[in-house]
Amino acid sequence: MTESHGPGFSLCNNATLRRAGRSLGRFYDDMLAPSGLKGTQFGLLFQIDVSDEPTMGAIAEALIMDLSALGHTLKPLIRDGFVETFTDRDDRRVRRVRLTPEGKVKLEEAIKLWSMAQQRFEAVVGKERAAQLRAALDEIAALDFDTPTAAPSD
Amino acid sequence: MTESHGPGFSLCNNATLRRAGRSLGRFYDDMLAPSGLKGTQFGLLFQIDVSDEPTMGAIAEALIMDLSALGHTLKPLIRDGFVETFTDRDDRRVRRVRLTPEGKVKLEEAIKLWSMAQQRFEAVVGKERAAQLRAALDEIAALDFDTPTAAPSD
Protein backbone atom coordinates (compact mmCIF):
# COMPACT_ATOMS: atom_id res chain seq x y z
CA MET A 1 0.00 0.00 0.00
CA THR A 2 2.94 2.19 -0.66
CA GLU A 3 0.55 4.23 -2.65
CA SER A 4 -2.77 3.52 -4.31
CA HIS A 5 -4.28 6.70 -2.98
CA GLY A 6 -7.81 6.00 -3.90
CA PRO A 7 -10.20 8.86 -4.43
CA GLY A 8 -10.04 10.98 -1.38
CA PHE A 9 -7.78 8.83 0.64
CA SER A 10 -5.19 10.27 2.90
CA LEU A 11 -3.39 9.28 6.03
CA CYS A 12 -3.31 12.86 7.15
CA ASN A 13 -5.70 13.39 10.01
CA ASN A 14 -5.91 17.05 9.25
CA ALA A 15 -6.59 16.64 5.54
CA THR A 16 -9.22 14.02 6.22
CA LEU A 17 -10.92 16.25 8.73
CA ARG A 18 -10.92 19.23 6.40
CA ARG A 19 -12.21 17.15 3.57
CA ALA A 20 -15.10 15.85 5.62
CA GLY A 21 -15.68 19.39 6.81
CA ARG A 22 -16.05 20.68 3.27
CA SER A 23 -18.42 17.90 2.41
CA LEU A 24 -20.58 18.19 5.48
CA GLY A 25 -20.40 21.95 5.36
CA ARG A 26 -21.95 21.98 1.94
CA PHE A 27 -24.76 19.77 3.12
CA TYR A 28 -25.59 21.98 6.07
CA ASP A 29 -25.17 25.10 3.98
CA ASP A 30 -27.59 23.73 1.43
CA MET A 31 -30.12 22.80 4.05
CA LEU A 32 -29.85 26.19 5.72
CA ALA A 33 -29.90 28.08 2.43
CA PRO A 34 -33.60 28.99 2.64
CA SER A 35 -32.80 31.00 5.75
CA GLY A 36 -29.99 32.83 4.06
CA LEU A 37 -27.58 31.73 6.76
CA LYS A 38 -24.45 29.66 6.32
CA GLY A 39 -23.70 26.79 8.62
CA THR A 40 -21.03 28.79 10.39
CA GLN A 41 -23.31 31.73 10.88
CA PHE A 42 -25.98 29.50 12.26
CA GLY A 43 -23.50 28.00 14.67
CA LEU A 44 -22.36 31.41 15.74
CA LEU A 45 -25.88 32.73 16.30
CA PHE A 46 -26.68 29.60 18.25
CA GLN A 47 -23.63 29.95 20.43
CA ILE A 48 -24.44 33.57 21.15
CA ASP A 49 -28.03 32.69 21.92
CA VAL A 50 -27.23 30.00 24.45
CA SER A 51 -24.71 32.23 26.17
CA ASP A 52 -25.67 35.20 28.26
CA GLU A 53 -24.47 38.25 26.40
CA PRO A 54 -21.06 36.66 26.02
CA THR A 55 -17.90 38.64 25.45
CA MET A 56 -16.09 38.31 22.16
CA GLY A 57 -13.34 36.42 23.92
CA ALA A 58 -15.73 33.99 25.51
CA ILE A 59 -17.30 33.13 22.17
CA ALA A 60 -13.94 32.79 20.50
CA GLU A 61 -12.81 30.47 23.23
CA ALA A 62 -15.95 28.38 23.13
CA LEU A 63 -15.66 27.96 19.39
CA ILE A 64 -11.88 27.58 19.49
CA MET A 65 -11.66 30.37 17.06
CA ASP A 66 -9.27 33.24 16.66
CA LEU A 67 -10.62 36.40 18.24
CA SER A 68 -10.05 38.49 15.16
CA ALA A 69 -11.60 35.81 12.99
CA LEU A 70 -14.66 35.98 15.17
CA GLY A 71 -14.77 39.71 14.70
CA HIS A 72 -14.63 39.30 10.95
CA THR A 73 -17.25 36.57 10.91
CA LEU A 74 -19.53 38.64 13.07
CA LYS A 75 -19.55 41.58 10.69
CA PRO A 76 -21.99 40.32 8.09
CA LEU A 77 -24.33 39.29 10.90
CA ILE A 78 -24.13 42.72 12.46
CA ARG A 79 -24.55 44.35 9.07
CA ASP A 80 -27.66 42.27 8.46
CA GLY A 81 -29.04 43.23 11.85
CA PHE A 82 -29.04 39.80 13.49
CA VAL A 83 -26.46 40.61 16.10
CA GLU A 84 -25.31 43.64 18.01
CA THR A 85 -22.40 44.38 20.28
CA PHE A 86 -22.08 46.71 23.21
CA THR A 87 -19.41 47.72 25.63
CA ASP A 88 -19.32 45.99 28.96
CA ARG A 89 -20.40 48.17 31.85
CA ASP A 90 -17.51 47.29 34.12
CA ASP A 91 -14.65 46.91 31.70
CA ARG A 92 -14.59 49.18 28.74
CA ARG A 93 -12.16 46.95 26.86
CA VAL A 94 -14.74 44.23 26.74
CA ARG A 95 -17.40 44.01 24.10
CA ARG A 96 -20.38 41.79 24.63
CA VAL A 97 -22.58 40.30 21.97
CA ARG A 98 -26.28 39.57 21.78
CA LEU A 99 -28.88 38.67 19.21
CA THR A 100 -31.27 41.35 18.06
CA PRO A 101 -34.97 40.50 17.95
CA GLU A 102 -34.58 39.90 14.22
CA GLY A 103 -31.63 37.70 15.02
CA LYS A 104 -33.73 35.59 17.35
CA VAL A 105 -36.41 35.24 14.73
CA LYS A 106 -33.87 34.29 12.13
CA LEU A 107 -32.33 31.75 14.47
CA GLU A 108 -35.71 30.16 15.14
CA GLU A 109 -36.26 29.93 11.44
CA ALA A 110 -32.84 28.43 10.87
CA ILE A 111 -33.22 25.95 13.70
CA LYS A 112 -36.10 24.34 11.86
CA LEU A 113 -33.94 23.85 8.80
CA TRP A 114 -30.99 22.76 10.89
CA SER A 115 -33.11 20.13 12.60
CA MET A 116 -33.93 18.63 9.26
CA ALA A 117 -30.27 18.51 8.39
CA GLN A 118 -29.47 16.88 11.69
CA GLN A 119 -32.23 14.36 11.25
CA ARG A 120 -31.16 13.46 7.79
CA PHE A 121 -27.56 13.16 8.84
CA GLU A 122 -28.35 11.00 11.82
CA ALA A 123 -30.76 8.93 9.81
CA VAL A 124 -27.84 7.91 7.66
CA VAL A 125 -25.03 7.82 10.18
CA GLY A 126 -27.04 6.74 13.15
CA LYS A 127 -27.82 8.74 16.24
CA GLU A 128 -25.38 6.75 18.30
CA ARG A 129 -22.53 6.98 15.86
CA ALA A 130 -23.15 10.67 15.35
CA ALA A 131 -22.95 11.28 19.07
CA GLN A 132 -19.79 9.23 19.33
CA LEU A 133 -18.27 11.07 16.46
CA ARG A 134 -19.08 14.43 18.01
CA ALA A 135 -17.56 13.25 21.25
CA ALA A 136 -14.40 12.20 19.45
CA LEU A 137 -14.23 15.50 17.63
CA ASP A 138 -14.78 17.44 20.84
CA GLU A 139 -11.97 15.47 22.37
CA ILE A 140 -9.66 16.30 19.49
CA ALA A 141 -10.64 19.93 19.63
CA ALA A 142 -9.72 19.96 23.29
CA LEU A 143 -6.28 18.45 22.80
CA ASP A 144 -3.45 20.70 23.67
CA PHE A 145 -0.28 19.96 21.79
CA ASP A 146 1.63 23.04 22.75
CA THR A 147 3.61 22.80 19.57
CA PRO A 148 7.09 22.61 21.03
CA THR A 149 8.43 22.55 17.49
CA ALA A 150 11.93 23.31 18.63
CA ALA A 151 12.67 22.56 22.25
CA PRO A 152 10.34 23.54 25.04
CA SER A 153 13.17 23.56 27.56
CA ASP A 154 10.82 25.11 30.03
CA MET B 1 -29.08 19.53 31.84
CA THR B 2 -31.57 20.91 29.42
CA GLU B 3 -28.85 23.33 28.56
CA SER B 4 -25.61 24.13 30.31
CA HIS B 5 -23.73 24.39 27.07
CA GLY B 6 -20.32 23.90 28.49
CA PRO B 7 -17.34 25.30 26.69
CA GLY B 8 -17.48 24.07 23.18
CA PHE B 9 -20.51 21.92 23.41
CA SER B 10 -22.89 21.58 20.56
CA LEU B 11 -25.20 18.97 19.18
CA CYS B 12 -24.56 20.19 15.68
CA ASN B 13 -22.46 17.71 13.80
CA ASN B 14 -21.34 20.37 11.41
CA ALA B 15 -20.35 22.88 14.09
CA THR B 16 -18.49 20.23 16.02
CA LEU B 17 -16.62 19.16 12.93
CA ARG B 18 -15.67 22.70 12.04
CA ARG B 19 -14.58 23.42 15.54
CA ALA B 20 -12.32 20.40 15.63
CA GLY B 21 -11.07 21.38 12.21
CA ARG B 22 -10.02 24.80 13.41
CA SER B 23 -8.27 23.32 16.37
CA LEU B 24 -6.47 20.59 14.52
CA GLY B 25 -5.76 22.89 11.64
CA ARG B 26 -3.87 25.24 13.88
CA PHE B 27 -1.80 22.39 15.22
CA TYR B 28 -0.81 21.18 11.78
CA ASP B 29 -0.26 24.71 10.57
CA ASP B 30 2.05 25.35 13.48
CA MET B 31 3.99 22.18 12.90
CA LEU B 32 4.31 22.91 9.18
CA ALA B 33 5.16 26.56 9.74
CA PRO B 34 8.94 26.08 9.33
CA SER B 35 8.27 25.00 5.74
CA GLY B 36 6.17 28.03 5.04
CA LEU B 37 3.27 25.85 3.96
CA LYS B 38 -0.18 25.70 5.49
CA GLY B 39 -1.81 22.40 6.23
CA THR B 40 -4.15 22.81 3.29
CA GLN B 41 -1.32 23.62 0.94
CA PHE B 42 0.59 20.62 2.13
CA GLY B 43 -2.42 18.44 1.55
CA LEU B 44 -2.85 19.85 -1.90
CA LEU B 45 0.78 19.37 -2.89
CA PHE B 46 0.62 15.86 -1.55
CA GLN B 47 -2.50 15.05 -3.51
CA ILE B 48 -0.95 16.40 -6.69
CA ASP B 49 2.22 14.47 -6.07
CA VAL B 50 0.55 11.11 -5.63
CA SER B 51 -1.56 11.66 -8.70
CA ASP B 52 -0.19 11.56 -12.19
CA GLU B 53 -0.45 15.05 -13.56
CA PRO B 54 -4.08 15.20 -12.50
CA THR B 55 -6.61 17.51 -14.06
CA MET B 56 -8.07 20.30 -11.98
CA GLY B 57 -11.35 18.48 -11.87
CA ALA B 58 -9.78 15.27 -10.70
CA ILE B 59 -8.09 17.01 -7.80
CA ALA B 60 -11.22 18.88 -6.88
CA GLU B 61 -13.16 15.67 -6.87
CA ALA B 62 -10.59 13.80 -4.83
CA LEU B 63 -10.54 16.55 -2.23
CA ILE B 64 -14.29 17.10 -2.41
CA MET B 65 -13.60 20.69 -3.13
CA ASP B 66 -15.19 23.22 -5.41
CA LEU B 67 -13.33 23.49 -8.69
CA SER B 68 -13.06 27.24 -8.49
CA ALA B 69 -11.93 27.03 -4.88
CA LEU B 70 -9.19 24.71 -6.00
CA GLY B 71 -8.15 27.21 -8.61
CA HIS B 72 -7.94 29.95 -6.01
CA THR B 73 -6.05 27.79 -3.55
CA LEU B 74 -3.62 26.79 -6.24
CA LYS B 75 -2.65 30.35 -7.06
CA PRO B 76 -0.28 31.07 -4.20
CA LEU B 77 1.42 27.75 -4.86
CA ILE B 78 1.85 28.59 -8.52
CA ARG B 79 3.01 32.08 -7.66
CA ASP B 80 5.62 30.62 -5.30
CA GLY B 81 6.76 28.22 -7.97
CA PHE B 82 5.79 24.95 -6.31
CA VAL B 83 3.18 23.98 -8.84
CA GLU B 84 2.55 24.52 -12.51
CA THR B 85 -0.36 23.87 -14.80
CA PHE B 86 -0.44 23.04 -18.46
CA THR B 87 -3.05 22.37 -21.06
CA ASP B 88 -3.90 18.79 -21.78
CA ARG B 89 -2.61 17.59 -25.13
CA ASP B 90 -5.85 15.96 -26.21
CA ASP B 91 -8.43 18.27 -24.76
CA ARG B 92 -7.67 21.92 -24.72
CA ARG B 93 -10.34 22.58 -22.12
CA VAL B 94 -8.50 20.51 -19.58
CA ARG B 95 -5.70 21.83 -17.45
CA ARG B 96 -3.39 19.43 -15.69
CA VAL B 97 -1.29 20.13 -12.66
CA ARG B 98 2.12 18.99 -11.53
CA LEU B 99 4.72 19.87 -8.95
CA THR B 100 7.78 21.77 -10.07
CA PRO B 101 11.19 20.51 -8.92
CA GLU B 102 11.08 23.15 -6.18
CA GLY B 103 7.63 21.94 -5.31
CA LYS B 104 8.90 18.41 -4.86
CA VAL B 105 11.71 19.62 -2.66
CA LYS B 106 9.32 21.69 -0.60
CA LEU B 107 7.00 18.75 -0.26
CA GLU B 108 9.80 16.52 0.97
CA GLU B 109 10.71 19.13 3.50
CA ALA B 110 7.12 19.50 4.62
CA ILE B 111 6.59 15.78 4.87
CA LYS B 112 9.21 15.61 7.59
CA LEU B 113 7.37 18.21 9.60
CA TRP B 114 4.03 16.62 8.84
CA SER B 115 5.28 13.27 10.08
CA MET B 116 6.11 14.82 13.39
CA ALA B 117 2.64 16.28 13.60
CA GLN B 118 1.09 12.94 12.75
CA GLN B 119 3.23 11.19 15.32
CA ARG B 120 2.40 13.62 18.02
CA PHE B 121 -1.27 13.46 17.19
CA GLU B 122 -1.35 9.70 17.15
CA ALA B 123 0.73 9.49 20.28
CA VAL B 124 -2.08 11.27 22.05
CA VAL B 125 -5.10 9.90 20.25
CA GLY B 126 -3.76 6.48 19.53
CA LYS B 127 -2.88 5.05 16.15
CA GLU B 128 -5.94 2.85 16.17
CA ARG B 129 -8.35 5.55 17.14
CA ALA B 130 -6.86 7.94 14.64
CA ALA B 131 -7.33 5.41 11.86
CA GLN B 132 -10.88 4.75 12.95
CA LEU B 133 -11.60 8.42 13.08
CA ARG B 134 -10.22 8.97 9.60
CA ALA B 135 -12.33 6.11 8.36
CA ALA B 136 -15.42 7.64 9.92
CA LEU B 137 -14.62 11.01 8.43
CA ASP B 138 -14.01 9.51 5.01
CA GLU B 139 -17.34 7.81 5.29
CA ILE B 140 -19.06 11.07 6.15
CA ALA B 141 -17.27 12.84 3.34
CA ALA B 142 -18.59 10.22 0.96
CA LEU B 143 -22.20 10.53 2.05
CA ASP B 144 -24.55 11.83 -0.54
CA PHE B 145 -27.55 13.58 0.84
CA ASP B 146 -28.82 15.05 -2.36
CA THR B 147 -30.40 17.89 -0.46
CA PRO B 148 -33.99 17.46 -1.53
CA THR B 149 -34.88 20.53 0.49
CA ALA B 150 -38.41 20.62 -0.80
CA ALA B 151 -39.92 17.27 -1.66
CA PRO B 152 -38.05 14.54 -3.49
CA SER B 153 -41.27 12.95 -4.65
CA ASP B 154 -39.20 10.74 -6.88
Next chain:
DNA sequence: TCCAATTAGTGGCATATGCCACCTTCGCCG
Protein backbone atom coordinates in the same frame (compact mmCIF):
# COMPACT_ATOMS: atom_id res chain seq x y z
C1' DT C 1 -0.37 58.53 41.69
C1' DC C 2 2.00 57.19 37.41
C1' DC C 3 4.15 53.89 34.49
C1' DA C 4 4.90 48.98 32.84
C1' DA C 5 2.80 44.76 31.77
C1' DT C 6 -1.45 42.59 30.63
C1' DT C 7 -5.92 42.03 28.55
C1' DA C 8 -9.56 42.67 24.91
C1' DG C 9 -10.52 44.03 20.48
C1' DT C 10 -9.82 46.09 15.76
C1' DG C 11 -7.90 46.52 11.15
C1' DG C 12 -4.95 44.95 7.50
C1' DC C 13 -3.31 41.30 4.80
C1' DA C 14 -3.36 36.54 3.09
C1' DT C 15 -5.23 32.07 2.37
C1' DA C 16 -9.43 28.86 2.15
C1' DT C 17 -13.86 27.95 0.04
C1' DG C 18 -18.20 28.40 -2.33
C1' DC C 19 -21.50 30.02 -5.83
C1' DC C 20 -22.50 32.15 -10.12
C1' DA C 21 -21.65 34.13 -14.58
C1' DC C 22 -18.99 33.70 -18.53
C1' DC C 23 -15.62 31.85 -22.00
C1' DT C 24 -13.53 27.87 -24.60
C1' DT C 25 -13.56 23.50 -26.37
C1' DC C 26 -15.58 19.25 -27.40
C1' DG C 27 -18.74 15.95 -28.99
C1' DC C 28 -22.90 15.01 -31.30
C1' DC C 29 -26.49 15.49 -34.68
C1' DG C 30 -28.89 16.82 -38.47
Next chain:
DNA sequence: CGGCGAAGGTGGCATATGCCACTAATTGGA
Protein backbone atom coordinates in the same frame (compact mmCIF):
# COMPACT_ATOMS: atom_id res chain seq x y z
C1' DC D 1 -19.81 20.81 -41.47
C1' DG D 2 -22.33 24.29 -38.71
C1' DG D 3 -24.60 24.93 -34.49
C1' DC D 4 -26.15 23.40 -29.74
C1' DG D 5 -25.64 21.62 -25.40
C1' DA D 6 -22.19 19.61 -22.24
C1' DA D 7 -17.73 19.67 -20.02
C1' DG D 8 -13.84 22.10 -17.82
C1' DG D 9 -11.98 26.19 -16.14
C1' DT D 10 -11.45 31.22 -14.84
C1' DG D 11 -12.73 35.50 -12.55
C1' DG D 12 -15.58 38.13 -9.47
C1' DC D 13 -17.69 38.49 -5.15
C1' DA D 14 -18.57 37.07 -0.37
C1' DT D 15 -17.73 34.60 3.78
C1' DA D 16 -14.40 31.96 6.91
C1' DT D 17 -10.11 32.06 9.42
C1' DG D 18 -5.56 33.12 11.01
C1' DC D 19 -1.54 36.03 12.27
C1' DC D 20 0.46 40.38 13.33
C1' DA D 21 0.64 45.13 14.55
C1' DC D 22 -1.66 48.58 17.01
C1' DT D 23 -5.01 50.92 20.19
C1' DA D 24 -7.58 51.31 24.33
C1' DA D 25 -8.52 50.16 29.02
C1' DT D 26 -7.12 47.67 33.36
C1' DT D 27 -4.29 46.22 36.85
C1' DG D 28 -0.12 46.04 39.71
C1' DG D 29 3.31 47.72 41.71
C1' DA D 30 6.99 51.45 43.13
